Amino acid sequence: MTDNNKLLEVKNLKKYFNLRGGFLFQKSQGTVKAVDDISFFIRKGETFGLVGESGCGKSTTSRVILKLTAPTSGHAYYKGEDIFKMNNHELFKMRREIQIIFQDPYASLSPRMTVGDIISEPLEIHRISDKKSRISKVKELLKTVGLNPEHINRYPHEFSGGQRQRIGIARALALTPKLILCDEPVSALDVSVQAQILNLMNGLQKEFDLTYLFIAHDLSVVKHVSNRVAVMYLGKIVEVANSEDLYKSPLHPYTMGLLSAVPIPDPEAEKQRKRIILEGDVPSPIDPPSGCRFHPRCPNAQEICSKSEPELKNYDLSGNEHLAACFFAGKPI
Amino acid sequence: MDSTDNNKILEVKNLKTYFYTDGGVVKAVDGVSFDLKVMETLGIVGETGSGKSVTALSILRLIKQPPGKIVEGEILFNGNNILDMNIRELQDFRGNRISMIFQDPMTSLNPVFTVGNQIMEAIIAHRNVDKKTARIESYKLLEMVGIPDLKRRFTSYPHEFSGGMRQRVMIAMAIANSPDILIADEPTTALDVTIQAQILELMEELKEKTNSSIIIITHDLGVVAKYADRVMVMYAGKAVEFSDVGTIFYKPCHPYTLGLMESITRLDETKREQLKPIEGTPPSLIDLPEGCVFRLRCRYAIEKCRKEYPPFVEIEKGHFAACVRAQEFLSGSLSRVKK
Numbered sequence: 033m034t035d036n037n038k039l040l041e042v043k044n045l046k047k048y049f050n051l052r053g054g055f056l057f058q059k060s061q062g063t064v065k066a067v068d069d070i071s072f073f074i075r076k077g078e079t080f081g082l083v084g085e086s087g088c089g090k091s092t093t094s095r096v097i098l099k100l101t102a103p104t105s106g107h108a109y110y111k112g113e114d115i116f117k118m119n120n121h122e123l124f125k126m127r128r129e130i131q132i133i134f135q136d137p138y139a140s141l142s143p144r145m146t147v148g149d150i151i152s153e154p155l156e157i158h159r160i161s162d163k164k165s166r167i168s169k170v171k172e173l174l175k176t177v178g179l180n181p182e183h184i185n186r187y188p189h190e191f192s193g194g195q196r197q198r199i200g201i202a203r204a205l206a207l208t209p210k211l212i213l214c215d216e217p218v219s220a221l222d223v224s225v226q227a228q229i230l231n232l233m234n235g236l237q238k239e240f241d242l243t244y245l246f247i248a249h250d251l252s253v254v255k256h257v258s259n260r261v262a263v264m265y266l267g268k269i270v271e272v273a274n275s276e277d278l279y280k281s282p283l284h285p286y287t288m289g290l291l292s293a294v295p296i297p298d299p300e301a302e303k304q305r306k307r308i309i310l311e312g313d314v315p316s317p318i319d320p321p322s323g324c325r326f327h328p329r330c331p332n333a334q335e336i337c338s339k340s341e342p343e344l345k346n347y348d349l350s351g352n353e354h355l356a357a358c359f360f361a362g363k364p365i
Numbered sequence: 366m367d368s369t370d371n372n373k374i375l376e377v378k379n380l381k382t383y384f385y386t387d388g389g390v391v392k393a394v395d396g397v398s399f400d401l402k403v404m405e406t407l408g409i410v411g412e413t414g415s416g417k418s419v420t421a422l423s424i425l426r427l428i429k430q431p432p433g434k435i436v437e438g439e440i441l442f443n444g445n446n447i448l449d450m451n452i453r454e455l456q457d458f459r460g461n462r463i464s465m466i467f468q469d470p471m472t473s474l475n476p477v478f479t480v481g482n483q484i485m486e487a488i489i490a491h492r493n494v495d496k497k498t499a500r501i502e503s504y505k506l507l508e509m510v511g512i513p514d515l516k517r518r519f520t521s522y523p524h525e526f527s528g529g530m531r532q533r534v535m536i537a538m539a540i541a542n543s544p545d546i547l548i549a550d551e552p553t554t555a556l557d558v559t560i561q562a563q564i565l566e567l568m569e570e571l572k573e574k575t576n577s578s579i580i581i582i583t584h585d586l587g588v589v590a591k592y593a594d595r596v597m598v599m600y601a602g603k604a605v606e607f608s609d610v611g612t613i614f615y616k617p618c619h620p621y622t623l624g625l626m627e628s629i630t631r632l633d634e635t636k637r638e639q640l641k642p643i644e645g646t647p648p649s650l651i652d653l654p655e656g657c658v659f660r661l662r663c664r665y666a667i668e669k670c671r672k673e674y675p676p677f678v679e680i681e682k683g684h685f686a687a688c689v690r691a692q693e694f695l696s697g698s699l700s701r702v703k704k
Contacts, residue, residue: 085557085558085559085560086557192646192647193413194646195646222412222413222584222647223412223584223586223625223628223629224412224624224625224628224642224643225412225642225646226628226630226642227628227629227630227640227641227642227643228642228643228644230630230640230642231639231640231642234639249557249558250630251558251632252587252629252630252631252632253630255630255632256630256640279632289559290558290559291632292562293558293559293561293562294558294587294632295562295565295585295587295588295590295591295592296587296590296591296631296632296633297586297587297589297590297614297626297629297631298590298614298631298633299590299591299610299611299614300611300615301633302587302590302591307562307566309559309562309563309566310559310562310563311563313527313529313530313560314557314559
């Protein structure tokens, strides 16, 4: 690794799930290739966005990085060390520095624990400070995320969705992590509250020098927060670029279709826009299409697309990186 | 609203739908008035719990009673009050003159009947036709909504369909009797963006073909900007602003609408800057603040806002707002922050 700024680097990561079925003998019924050979890196201090539609493997990626589920193959280097080769003790230590915020603020907090217990649990597990100073630490964290420290003894059901997501963020911050994996942190929230949480996350990033992996399906949110963005389709990364470049001049036809599908909240602009509607559904990851996985839906598809798989290649000659996996990258659709 | 306009197909006047729960009375819809014109698409926007869906359900009288009850108001369809209909008239009316598409295509189809059967049911229920005609008609409908491989799909069960395809089936059912009004309650929220675009385009196309009106309920302002002709903004069970789509987006006169416009992230904006969220959270519908319901989150709140809820009045032709300072926004003496 030449770039010392890389905090996390994922190489050739694969995660397959075996489908078993049947009554007695649990025959294998195929393999879901949820994540199929993806590579990317995240620089220190940046926000790396990962977008794609449901089932494209975004969330699986975040789970595998934390080794919450074991990878099928591949590597993930955190500060140069392979996470998948770590022993339990090393993993335990690593997880202090990588935390996760989940999508559903209703399901990710235990209803039987008070807010104080929820936020101090990571501190307890990692044996940080005694009980008394833990309480003051929790109060401080509550203040940091914009909640009233006096609510420390309340239960999650007493809070609204946005406030619960703040609790989730406070829990993730408790161990002063370096990297936070944010798995759709705002998609369950209303717009006005979404903006509050996005601003909070932005502020915290500056204050604590955090690095984010930001997973979402909402392209406008990802654009707003990310420095660089990767687009996933059916377990593959199809395009990676700086946020501005990706949105201004997308190279992969899937990215173009995705961007075009999002209606802009501006009636005049929307009237003038020409939309491209991608036809068909996302195919099943159990038996993905041959060659380029996007070819059955791609308006630009040629014979070669169904035969061989395009590699991620750099198309930016100015020194930046703009990767796309398409034989006809940049061709308008 | 202007009653000389014969163009109105639906008129809702001072609708109040309350739910009587153990915790108290939930005023889910509290005095909402609007109208729908022929061949118009009306967007209803608002956050979770603002009363959008309950408004739609009230129009079709699908509110479960108890705990719910439509306590006041009129819902005039071509001049006839839906709230006065008896059960037979109502059954004749639902799914025939006004039909509805629900948010979740996974749970709104019956899993034990084939898709073809369910569409035929909708036709037979309202028209005096035999099964054969209904079958031919269903084929046509499925073709219209773009279901491929018709022969096989007709006898498939809902679980064999993807989310987008199920929503297409729902739409086929909804338009089976060419209704005058189609109410779509978050029709694409459960779908991916590329599928969402397909479904919305389909609805737009069908509206042109069948000359119907659409009420689309959504929290996605992009969808509203693209498809709606007029927009009603709801907050805590009340309509706070109602006008044509351009006015709502470019010169909103209610601080809540203004706040919504400022807090959204946009694909076409170039700079990455801080968003301007609306501070705080929506109030509990059981325990609404006195005066204006938005007062506690409002940047423009003044003493007057504490006292009474501002009436929903026409501040300029076709533009309604419920804010004591709406006139100031309109005249420009109170500046809206530039977008």
